[in-house]
Amino acid sequence: MEEKKRPDIKKLEKEATEIRKDIIKMLGEAGSGHPGGSLSSVEILTGLYYYKMRHEPKKPDWPDRDRFILSKGHICPALYTVMARCGYFPKEELMTLRKLHSRLQGHPHMLYLPGLETSCGSLGQGLSIANGIALGARLDRKDYRVYCLLGDGETDEGQVWEAAMTASHYKLDNLCAIIDRNRLQIDGFTEDVMKLESVKERWASFGWHVIEIDGHSIKEVMDAYDEAERTKGKPTMIIAHTIKGKGVSFMEDKAEWHGVAPKGEQIELALKELNMKPTKEQLEEAEA
Amino acid sequence: MTEMKATRDGYGEALVELGKTNPKVVVLGADLTDSTRTLWFAEKFPDRFFEIGIAEQDMLNTAAGLSLTGKIPFVSTYGVFVAGRAWDQIRTTICYANLNVKIGGAHGGVSVGPDGATHQALEEITLMRVLPNMKVIVPCDAIETYKATMLAAEIKGPAYIRFGREKIPVITKKDTPFKLGKAATFREGKDVSLIACGYMVCESLKAAEKLEKKGVSARVINLHTVKPIDKEAIIKAAKETGAIIACEEHQIMGGFGSAVAEVVVENYPVPMRFIGIQDRFGESGTPEELIKEFNLDSNDIVKAAEEVLEHKHG
Numbered sequence: 362m363e364e365k366k367r368p369d370i371k372k373l374e375k376e377a378t379e380i381r382k383d384i385i386k387m388l389g390e391a392g393s394g395h396p397g398g399s400l401s402s403v404e405i406l407t408g409l410y411y412y413k414m415r416h417e418p419k420k421p422d423w424p425d426r427d428r429f430i431l432s433k434g435h436i437c438p439a440l441y442t443v444m445a446r447c448g449y450f451p452k453e454e455l456m457t458l459r460k461l462h463s464r465l466q467g468h469p470h471m472l473y474l475p476g477l478e479t480s481c482g483s484l485g486q487g488l489s490i491a492n493g494i495a496l497g498a499r500l501d502r503k504d505y506r507v508y509c510l511l512g513d514g515e516t517d518e519g520q521v522w523e524a525a526m527t528a529s530h531y532k533l534d535n536l537c538a539i540i541d542r543n544r545l546q547i548d549g550f551t552e553d554v555m556k557l558e559s560v561k562e563r564w565a566s567f568g569w570h571v572i573e574i575d576g577h578s579i580k581e582v583m584d585a586y587d588e589a590e591r592t593k594g595k596p597t598m599i600i601a602h603t604i605k606g607k608g609v610s611f612m613e614d615k616a617e618w619h620g621v622a623p624k625g626e627q628i629e630l631a632l633k634e635l636n637m638k639p640t641k642e643q644l645e646e647a648e649a
Numbered sequence: 650m651t652e653m654k655a656t657r658d659g660y661g662e663a664l665v666e667l668g669k670t671n672p673k674v675v676v677l678g679a680d681l682t683d684s685t686r687t688l689w690f691a692e693k694f695p696d697r698f699f700e701i702g703i704a705e706q707d708m709l710n711t712a713a714g715l716s717l718t719g720k721i722p723f724v725s726t727y728g729v730f731v732a733g734r735a736w737d738q739i740r741t742t743i744c745y746a747n748l749n750v751k752i753g754g755a756h757g758g759v760s761v762g763p764d765g766a767t768h769q770a771l772e773e774i775t776l777m778r779v780l781p782n783m784k785v786i787v788p789c790d791a792i793e794t795y796k797a798t799m800l801a802a803e804i805k806g807p808a809y810i811r812f813g814r815e816k817i818p819v820i821t822k823k824d825t826p827f828k829l830g831k832a833a834t835f836r837e838g839k840d841v842s843l844i845a846c847g848y849m850v851c852e853s854l855k856a857a858e859k860l861e862k863k864g865v866s867a868r869v870i871n872l873h874t875v876k877p878i879d880k881e882a883i884i885k886a887a888k889e890t891g892a893i894i895a896c897e898e899h900q901i902m903g904g905f906g907s908a909v910a911e912v913v914v915e916n917y918p919v920p921m922r923f924i925g926i927q928d929r930f931g932e933s934g935t936p937e938e939l940i941k942e943f944n945l946d947s948n949d950i951v952k953a954a955e956e957v958l959e960h961k962h963g
Contacts, residue, residue: 430714471746478717480746483737489707490742493714493722496699500675501718520738523707531699 368412373579376411376446377403381608382635383442383455389628391459394467397618398512399439401543401576401603406443408582409508413590418448421476427505428478428494432487433512433541434468435620440477441465449476485518487511488538492524495533506590509538514546517555522567528596529568536596537589541576543605545616564598576601608635652819656812656847659794660753661686664723666795667802668694674802675715677701677724679708684814685725685755705730709738709750716749721802728754728770728811736776743807744780751801752777757787757811758898759926759943760848760936769931770811775903777809778876784808784829785875787897787905789850790819793873796827804829813898815936817848830874832882838868841954841961842886845896846872846905849924849945853896856950867954875905880912887917892957894922898945901925920960922953 380403388394410416414427431440438458445452450464457463464473468482479490491509498505515521528536540560548554557563564571570592574581582601589597605619606612609631612623623631667674668690675697682688682700691698699715701708705726712722724731731754732739743750754773761769777785786801786808788794794812801808826833835850836857843853850871857867868890870882887893893913895906906923913921926943940946 428717479713479742481742483741486706486710486738486742489710489738490714490717492707493711494717495714496711497715497718497720500697500720520704520706520710523702523704524710527701527704527707527711530702 365412367583370579373407373411377407377579378608378635380407380439380442380446382632383446384438385609385623385628385631385635387438387442387455387458388622389624390456392622392624393459394438394622395435395620396438396609396612396623397545397605397615398433398436398541398543400607400609400612401605402436402439402510402541403607404577404579404582405510405539405541405601406439408579408586410443410447412583413586414508415505418444418476421449425503425505428491428507430478430487430491430494430507430509431469431481432509433484433515434481436512437465437469440469444476450474484512484515485520488521488524489527491536491538492527492531492533495528495536496531498535507536509536511538511540512546513540513542513544513551513557513560514554516540516557525564525567525569532594533596534593537586537599538596539599539601541603542600543603545605545614545619547616547619549616560600564600568595570595570597571600572597573600573602576603577607610634653816654791654819655814655816656788656791656794657686657755657814659788659791660725660798660810660812661689663795663798664690665693667799668697671721671802673719673721675699675720675722677708677712677722679703679705679726679730681726681755685753687723687725705735706738709735710742712750713738713742713748721749721751723751723753725753725755727756727768728773729756729768732770732773732776732809739807740780744782747782747806749805750807752807752809753798754809754811756814758813758848759931759939759945760898761814761931762936762939763933765933766931771900771926771931773809773811774875774897774899774905778908782806783876785811786829786873787811787846787875788873789847789871790817790821792819792821792823792825793827797873800827800829811847813848818851820851820854827873830877830879832870832872832874832879834868834882835871836867836869838866839890840866841892841894841958842868842870842890843894843896843950843954844870844872844883844886844909846875848898849896852940852945852947853950855947856954859947859951860954865954865958872909875908878908878912880916883909883912884916887913887919892920892961894924894950894953894957896924896950899925901927920957922957924950924953
């Protein structure tokens with residue numbers, strides 16, 4: 362496998378901050394939506410859309426494109442932002458999120474917005490769809506890859522484990538799934554709501570190649586996608602350890618910010634924090 | 650002597666034919682491949698058959714994924730499991746996005762027999778017809794099921810085909826016209842219309858004969874497509890015969906008869922009666938016993954016809 366040339370990490374980190382600002386702005390404008398999981402998944406999506414995936418925003422139905430299947434549909438503010446910034450649609454449209462006749466529905470609808478691979482919102486369904494696409498690719502002898510993002514709380518759903526078996530049974534090595542392990546769901550910590558640990562052992566025991574990473578490290582995210590592509594004979598699960606609400610101090614690690622949009626001063630405060638956000642390198646320099 | 654054949658056999662034969670003629674067709678099974686007759690396809694086209702195990706929700710969405718790559722997936726299991734257990738998958742992933750997934754719902758109705766209530770699908774017509782983009786077909790015999798299956802591969806978007814377990818009379822011929830959304834009048838009549846789907850078309854024809862002996866002229870309409878429904882044929886029947894009986898092997902509430910009534914009430918109200926399951930679960934028994942137990946046989950239709958005629962507008 363020939364690895365793609367990597368984009369500059371510093372640039373991607375800056376881009377991730379810009380994505381977070383857009384998420385806050387669009388949620389503020391919409392007055393509702395899901396900031397917590399949107400903010401925690403930013404680097405996961407950045408690594409895919411700015412590095413790993415073969416895709417052409419101007420040709421969203423290009424048959425050989427890699428496919429991204431969002432399973433936890435409620436974090437679409439992050440996906441919409443990444444798509445807009447990649448050129449799938451004008452950035453101004455982000456401000457129509459959740460409004461009547463908008464292409465940016467509260468949960469994604471593929472018939473409204475080119476570039477979306479599915480319509481989703483009811484949890485637990487994406488991995489099965491990703492399996493189907495991976496099987497279809499194999500039938501067609503195509504080499505495109507399929508990526509699927511799940512929430513950690515989402516894996517409470519039994520269907521996820523049905524799909525975990527199917528992917529492993531059919532040895533779908535053209536499939537790479539990612540769990541945004543932000544440890545929180547609406548009712549609280551995942552371990553209190555419905556114990557998930559050991560996430561790693563569970564997926565490994567289902568026959569998956571499992572990689573654990575810091576889901577906010579662009580480098581680790583890119584490394585993981587490359588490792589997944591090199592892995593043959595089994596599907597790969599990337600457990601991305603993240604912080605729910607990442608980047609906005611008053612949202613971080615708070616279940617109550619799962620599905621509530623920031624308002625008024627909260628928007629200003631969040632944007633101010635994100636504007637001041639130092640890069641990882643700057644932090645390291647400061648520590649040294 | 651009328652040939653007897655199960656509608657599921659028509660489904661299985663059509664899938665094999667589609668396997669030969671349409672390379673896009675793939676089939677998925679959930680551990681019921683023999684019973685749903687998808688085994689016949691699986692044996693001939695193993696590369697295009699996917700066993701998903703006893704996991705209906707996963708099967709439906711795997712099919713959705715395959716459809717997104719341009720395949721035409723047929724998924725099959727018992728109606729109760731596919732329409733009930735995987736309803737949300739059918740709704741939100743498949744129908745919302747108008748994905749090209751075809752669903753074969755086996756073991757429709759109480760005529761499933763001794764397996765009892767858990768395996769007798771009595772609610773799928775309701776559950777499926779409320780979904781936008783979904784088409785619902787309930788063929789009356791094996792030949793019509795064959796045609797419905799072939800047609801499902803041609804139409805765009807999701808479709809549900811309901812078929813049964815038991816052998817039933819083959820009442821249509823290969824050249825009997827079959828068109829999606831177009832009802833077929835199997836017997837002309839002017840006093841009352843028996844509008845039926847599935848096996849109940851057969852009971853309706855028997856009822857019409859019995860009624861004729863009593864001097865009542867009954868029209869029998871095979872309304873195989875529950876959605877999109879043939880409004881024209883229903884309105885015509887209301888106008889020309891002035892009374893309607895809807896017959897289904899399914900819950901009356903929200904089902905086939907309700908679909909007919911929606912058209913009648915809005916366009917040309919006439920007295921109606923409903924033959925179907927009356928808010929009960931099924932039972933174990935032989936198919937023949939159960940058809941009687943649940944008041945679905947031709948004598949019940951005759952009784953309903955006589956009753957509705959008393960209420961017919963002058």
